[in-house]
Amino acid sequence: MRNAYNRFRLGLTPQSVLAFVFLIILGYLVIVPLFLMLRETFLIHPLERFQIPGSSVGDLTFAHWERNFLSENAYAFFYRPLLNTLRIALGMSFLALAIGGTLAWLVVRTDLPMKGLISNAAIIPYIMPSWTLALAWITMFKNTRIGGDQGIFTALTGVVTPDWFAYGLFPITICLALHYFPFGFMLIGGALRNIDAQLEESAELLGASRPTILRRIVIPLVLPAIFSTFLLTFSRGLGTFGTPAFLGGPVREFVLSTSLYANLIGQRPGIGYLAAVAMIALGVLVLYMDYKIIGTRRSFVTISGKGARAGLVALGRWRWPIAGLVLGFIFAVIAIPLTALAIDTVMLRPGIYSWDNFTWHYWVGDASLTVGLGTGEPGILRNWQLMSALGNTMKLAVVVALITGILGILVGYAIVRLRGRWVAQALDQMSFFPYLMPSIALGAIFLAMFAVPRGPIPSLHGSFWLLVIVCTVSYLPYAVKAGVSAIRQVGPELEEAAIMVGASWWTRMRRVLIPIQKSTYFSGMLLPFISVTRELSLLILLVTPATQLATTITLRYTDRGWYPYTNGMVLLLVIIVVTSTVVSRRVMGTSIAKGLGG
Amino acid sequence: MPEIVLDRVSRIYGKDVRAVSDLTLEIPDGSFTTLLGPSGCGKTTSLRMIAGLDMPTTGTIRIGDKLVFSRDQGRSLPPAKRGLGLVFQSYALWPHLTVAKNITFGLEVQHIGKTEAARRLEQVATALQIDELLDRYTSELSGGQQQRVAIARVLVMEPSVLLLDEPLSNLDATLRMDMRAELKRLHHDTGATIVYVTHDQLEALTMSTHIALMQGGELQQFAPPLDVYSRPANKFAADFLGNPRINLLEGSIKNGRVRCVGLELALPSGIAKPDNSAVTLGLRAEEIRLHTQPKAGTESARVTAVLPTGSDWYYHVDMNGQTLTVRQNDAPQLQLGSTVHVEAVPDPVKLFSADGLAIALPQNHSEGV
Numbered sequence: 001m002r003n004a005y006n007r008f009r010l011g012l013t014p015q016s017v018l019a020f021v022f023l024i025i026l027g028y029l030v031i032v033p034l035f036l037m038l039r040e041t042f043l044i045h046p047l048e049r050f051q052i053p054g055s056s057v058g059d060l061t062f063a064h065w066e067r068n069f070l071s072e073n074a075y076a077f078f079y080r081p082l083l084n085t086l087r088i089a090l091g092m093s094f095l096a097l098a099i100g101g102t103l104a105w106l107v108v109r110t111d112l113p114m115k116g117l118i119s120n121a122a123i124i125p126y127i128m129p130s131w132t133l134a135l136a137w138i139t140m141f142k143n144t145r146i147g148g149d150q151g152i153f154t155a156l157t158g159v160v161t162p163d164w165f166a167y168g169l170f171p172i173t174i175c176l177a178l179h180y181f182p183f184g185f186m187l188i189g190g191a192l193r194n195i196d197a198q199l200e201e202s203a204e205l206l207g208a209s210r211p212t213i214l215r216r217i218v219i220p221l222v223l224p225a226i227f228s229t230f231l232l233t234f235s236r237g238l239g240t241f242g243t244p245a246f247l248g249g250p251v252r253e254f255v256l257s258t259s260l261y262a263n264l265i266g267q268r269p270g271i272g273y274l275a276a277v278a279m280i281a282l283g284v285l286v287l288y289m290d291y292k293i294i295g296t297r298r299s300f301v302t303i304s305g306k307g308a309r310a311g312l313v314a315l316g317r318w319r320w321p322i323a324g325l326v327l328g329f330i331f332a333v334i335a336i337p338l339t340a341l342a343i344d345t346v347m348l349r350p351g352i353y354s355w356d357n358f359t360w361h362y363w364v365g366d367a368s369l370t371v372g373l374g375t376g377e378p379g380i381l382r383n384w385q386l387m388s389a390l391g392n393t394m395k396l397a398v399v400v401a402l403i404t405g406i407l408g409i410l411v412g413y414a415i416v417r418l419r420g421r422w423v424a425q426a427l428d429q430m431s432f433f434p435y436l437m438p439s440i441a442l443g444a445i446f447l448a449m450f451a452v453p454r455g456p457i458p459s460l461h462g463s464f465w466l467l468v469i470v471c472t473v474s475y476l477p478y479a480v481k482a483g484v485s486a487i488r489q490v491g492p493e494l495e496e497a498a499i500m501v502g503a504s505w506w507t508r509m510r511r512v513l514i515p516i517q518k519s520t521y522f523s524g525m526l527l528p529f530i531s532v533t534r535e536l537s538l539l540i541l542l543v544t545p546a547t548q549l550a551t552t553i554t555l556r557y558t559d560r561g562w563y564p565y566t567n568g569m570v571l572l573l574v575i576i577v578v579t580s581t582v583v584s585r586r587v588m589g590t591s592i593a594k595g596l597g598g
Numbered sequence: 599m600p601e602i603v604l605d606r607v608s609r610i611y612g613k614d615v616r617a618v619s620d621l622t623l624e625i626p627d628g629s630f631t632t633l634l635g636p637s638g639c640g641k642t643t644s645l646r647m648i649a650g651l652d653m654p655t656t657g658t659i660r661i662g663d664k665l666v667f668s669r670d671q672g673r674s675l676p677p678a679k680r681g682l683g684l685v686f687q688s689y690a691l692w693p694h695l696t697v698a699k700n701i702t703f704g705l706e707v708q709h710i711g712k713t714e715a716a717r718r719l720e721q722v723a724t725a726l727q728i729d730e731l732l733d734r735y736t737s738e739l740s741g742g743q744q745q746r747v748a749i750a751r752v753l754v755m756e757p758s759v760l761l762l763d764e765p766l767s768n769l770d771a772t773l774r775m776d777m778r779a780e781l782k783r784l785h786h787d788t789g790a791t792i793v794y795v796t797h798d799q800l801e802a803l804t805m806s807t808h809i810a811l812m813q814g815g816e817l818q819q820f821a822p823p824l825d826v827y828s829r830p831a832n833k834f835a836a837d838f839l840g841n842p843r844i845n846l847l848e849g850s851i852k853n854g855r856v857r858c859v860g861l862e863l864a865l866p867s868g869i870a871k872p873d874n875s876a877v878t879l880g881l882r883a884e885e886i887r888l889h890t891q892p893k894a895g896t897e898s899a900r901v902t903a904v905l906p907t908g909s910d911w912y913y914h915v916d917m918n919g920q921t922l923t924v925r926q927n928d929a930p931q932l933q934l935g936s937t938v939h940v941e942a943v944p945d946p947v948k949l950f951s952a953d954g955l956a957i958a959l960p961q962n963h964s965e966g967v
Contacts, residue, residue: 005672009672010653010669010672010674420612491688491690493686493687493688493690494690494692496651496684496686496690497684497686497690497691497692497751498692498703498707499651499676499677499678500649500651500677500678500682500683500684500704500752501678501703501704501707501708501755502676502677502678502679502704502707502708503678503703503704503707504707507707511703512692515694516692516693516694
């Protein structure tokens with residue numbers, strides 16, 4: 001007995017204490033909600049007792065499962081949204097990968113001019129809110145189907161856009177692909193950059209031509225990176241909410257996430273939770289494929305310390321035309337949407353694009369019942385509701401970035417130092433788990449979990465801290481990834497050298513581990529900061545009037561057709577996000593790619 | 599200056615990976631003891647357990663009169679309380695601090711006053727000739743300079759035991775020679791007990807007062823360097839030490855004589871081994887003479903390689919199908935392919951029984967080391 005106690009006491013290291021504390025917290029925040037959500041699919045909710053005869057609230061039932069998968073409405077409830085989700089995710093992943101991969105190859109492997117500008121600009125579409133493009137698309141191409149106004153395109157050309165082009169799967173796929181191609185650009189670019197030049201040089205010495213080297217050496221080597229980028233993009237596509245909400249709503253074309261939202265805030269929470277379960281199942285499936293197919297090949301990309309860069313492919317006289325094309329494309333993806341949004345915010349009556357319709361009303365106007373769309377709404381910058389929502393967003397972004405940053409370091413530390421033990425593995429996998437959960441489903445889980453008091457934890461519904469918790473859990477995978485790679489790079493000896501002279505754990509963290517990897521940690525914080533700023537799907541179910549955020553409030557304005565307000569807010573968010581990214585890169589040397597673990 | 603005693607120390611990873619197995623070792627006070635062995639032999643693990651960075655699965659460790667580790671008593675003294683300093687193989691210098699800050703970090707952590715810290719910094723910096731480098735960052739230093747800073751960082755804490763984990767393995771050959779001499783001087787000047795880990799047998803032979811030879815987590819032999827060299831405890835010890843490697847000849851005992859691959863020599867007196875028992879004879883390269891004419895007890899062989907090193911000549915000769923390595927320091931001008939006559943002149947005779955252990959010689963055969 002005494003022996004056992006002594007053994008236990010000797011095993012009590014900072015990392016093991018940290019690991020156990022986090023295991024418990026994560027277990028509560030990640031595993032428990034999953035079961036709660038599953039349970040919700042078997043419960044009768046208040047509004048459902050009228051739909052299911054003879055039931056009362058809280059009864060156990062299989063009715064939701066039956067309705068969702070087997071009834072005559074199952075196609076509308078579930079299968080059609082599922083098919084739409086898969087179509088969109090697949091289509092946009094292929095498109096995004098093709099664009100991102102090509103750009104990566106051009107920047108890393110050719111003598112393309114203006115690489116610096118191109119690589120910086122190519123990341124911007126990703127850091128803009130994903131539905132910026134959707135809103136811009138509507139502003140550009142909407143037809144008279146919604147609200148009776150025409151888009152800029154129709155106003156300029158007189159051509160009325162067909163429904164399939166203006167709304168639904170086609171524009172959703174395009175907009176998402178244009179938002180997610182930077183993933184492919186960063187991750188594949190990183191993989192290409194890391195290939196040992198000698199591998200290509202030896203092929204060259206054996207007489208292989210450039211195309212042969214590309215086909216037989218380079219592509220097989222980056223194949224794992226390509227595949228995991230594809231899966232990453234695909235899983236993002238599964239969970240995305242804003243874009244399908246804006247572009248699919250007008251033609252009532254649902255994907256799983258929008259159907260989840262509609263059912264959950266509507267009259268069928270049971271069906272909504274089932275959609276969430278289905279989304280998580282898809283996420284797990286993707287991860288399983290990732291593990292099965294490339295888990296063993298991941299180590300292909302070899303980092304070499306020596307050897308010059310492999311010779312760059314000469315583009316010859318195509319150099320400048322291609323550079324022009326690439327820049328033109330990126331510029332179009334960034335500038336045209338933003339310009340369209342900006343124009344929309346200064347047009348008094350929507351759809352009429354002429355100088356006498358110009359106004360600053362939507363930015364600085366007084367509340368008015370006669371001028372403009374928003375009856376009784378003052379201009380954005382004077383609208384306390386919008387400004388307080390923006391304030392909430394900023395507060396949330398800063399708090400979440402700090403918390404996830406610190407958690408990332410601590411969890412990363414525990415994982416690296418306990419490597420090879422089951423705790424480390426459990427912690428690693430658990431902190432990765434939220435990554436699989438489509439964010440709207442995660443929001444749904446936390447809604448179910450914190451709506452009522454449970455044990456010592458009060459009901460957090462409607463509180464700011466609920467938003468903090470859900471964001472922290474959601475971005476933990478990124479923060480932990482950054483933390484793990486940072487700690488791993490430091491190497492245990494640097495900490496042990498401090499142990500040898502008697503530095504306490506706190507001193508070691510503060511004076512050795514954290515200062516050495518400053519920029520990596522800040523990169524780990526930058527990503528959550530940006531993500532929170534533009535987060536919509538994760539929080540849409542959790543906000544209340546008191547905790548309204550810049551993103552969620554825009555959705556309400558969109559619902560009323562008050563696009564100038566929505567567009568103005570999005571512009572503000574884009575400005576904030578892009579500025580903070582640029583500033584933090586200048587000041588801290590952070591990089592988004594680092595935060596992604598790419 | 600304390601002795602270090604490891605008593606039946608084992609370190610088991612996971613279920614059954616034995617990094618160190620039942621290691622009992624008394625490192626004498628003030629000695630320069632080298633833990634020597636091939637990679638994976640458990641030498642670094644042993645060092646880390648002495649330092650307190652790793653915990654034995656079983657066993658106890660004492661430093662001087664302090665019990666620093668005992669699992670049964672739930673006692674593990676933190677590294678900083680053990681009065682020792684560790685120089686890491688990678689030096690582990692903190693890249694975000696200057697040389698001076700690297701050296702004084704420990705003093706700060708231990709709340710040692712500014713004036714005292716400055717005095718000690720100056721003292722070690724002068725002793726190790728790094729006083730010019732104090733304001734630089736460690737990435738701006740050469741390998742040898744980094745090495746000195748790493749040692750200075752440890753010495754400034756005035757430890758009574760100095761642990762060194764392959765400190766020379768990242769240096770180039772010439773620098774390594776200089777640093778060997780410097781470490782030996784350091785040992786002399788400080789009088790500290792030094793425990794030194796290396797896989798380089800030459801380092802072990804030239805620097806230490808004692809060698810603890812390890813393999814597979816087990817101690818093979820613990821003795822002064824020349825004893826390990828001339829009286830190896832087993833075949834592994836014979837084979838691991840010495841360059842070129844020892845020649846091991848299989849044979850047997852017949853009528854009180856050892857017969858191995860055609861060679862024959864008298865069994866040293868005092869060894870009682872029955873006839874026909876299998877033995878292995880160890881012959882170092884310098885314990886073989888090559889003659890152009892046959893003599894009594896010689897065996898003919900053919901020269902298969904001639905390798906002059908400047909001061910010596912190395913020959914490979916094929917004797918009845920076994921290749922022997924021979925070192926001669928005169929130049930007998932043997933041609934490749936010529937026939938020579940091999941004479942064995944072992945001192946002392948190194949015989950191993952079938953289980954690989956040395957057959958002990960009676961005391962009067964020792965060389966008086």
